[in-house]
């Protein structure tokens with residue numbers, strides 16, 4: 001007979017599970033989710049639903065009875081389509097055997113971490129950062145070491161000497177998210193080369209999260225119409241695992257569809273890790289992914305144009321005189337530092353109640369994030385204009 005749940009004690013759990021941090025974003029969202037008229041800029045997604053042609057590919061698949069277990073690495077048609085997409089985007093031939101379909105970018109990250117870091121290992125992460133990397137690494141038993149990004153009037157940057165100095169005897173991996181959530185920091189090719197040199201020198205892995213690589217706003221940042229990628233500087237045997245997702249480009253956050261890119265030499269290992277985590281990705285979702293890759297460029301171009309307009313609108317917060325906000329080079333978040341604020345969660349909760357705007361507290365993004373707020377600007381202009389108006393009106397009242 002099962003013991004009544006009240007007799008279960010927390011200390012029976014593994015410390016890594018018990019110690020998993022709760023999301024600082026969800027804490028604020030829970031405070032205001034149901035508030036009528038709230039403009040939600042707290043999570044990392046736009047306001048557009050998945051385009052119909054993508055949904056139809058999935059419903060066709062269901063109607064045709066594609067409801068069985070499938071390839072752990074992903075269906076061959078999607079892996080071929082991913083190879084075509086990469087070949088075109090990066091101007092280098094790509095092999096379908098490099099692509100492994102996952103349940104969102106998060107699952108790709110989870111598998112990458114399982115491959116390279118565990119108990120007793122350390123991972124370097126430029127911060128502020130998307131908190132799920134530290135969370136997943138710590139659940140795997142690894143320790144994360146934040147390497148603070150630098151902020152000045154030109155924006156965020158990574159000091160490569162600081163990164164090199166953070167390498168220790170237990171360091172196994174450097175996690176690089178560029179363009180970055182939440183700061184918009186976007187590594188130049190020279191930065192990527194420098195990071196790769198450090199990794200080569202110390203025999204480290206790189207987990208390259210380039211999911212926002214299509215969201216850049218300035219030709220100087222990405223002359224090729226995309227952000228610089230480790231692919232631009234890497235050689236065949238460099239130790240790099242790439243995290244990717246359908247979530248952001250094609251408004252598919254709820255589908256949970258992504259991919260991991262790695263050397264085909266790891267094919268069997270990744271297949272095993274998929275088997276023991278999710279046992280594969282539903283075929284109808286994978287058909288939707290093919291539709292997105294093959295026919296989704298104009299939708300994506302509209303998304304990027306919308307985000308570019310949104311970026312300009314949220315920059316108007318600078319006129320309040322209460323924020324420092326260099327224009328983010330990539331991704332679709334504004335991360336203003338609010339002058340004189342040391343408790344961003346309290347401020348975010350007050351903005352929910354007093355301005356009707358949902359923002360994420362900077363403290364949720366680790367060291368260097370406190371005192372800032374994150375606003376997602378992948379949204380229609382009228383919402384963003386109203387959100388900026390409300391925040392500008394409420395801020396002087398709240399922070400005096």
Ligand SMILES: Cc1ncc(COP(=O)(O)O)c(C=O)c1O
Nearest residue numbers: 044104105106130181245247258
């Ligand atoms: C930097 C970064 N990587 C990965 C992900 C995960 O994306 P997915 O929704 O596909 O799991 C996110 C989502 O917000 C993100 O911001």
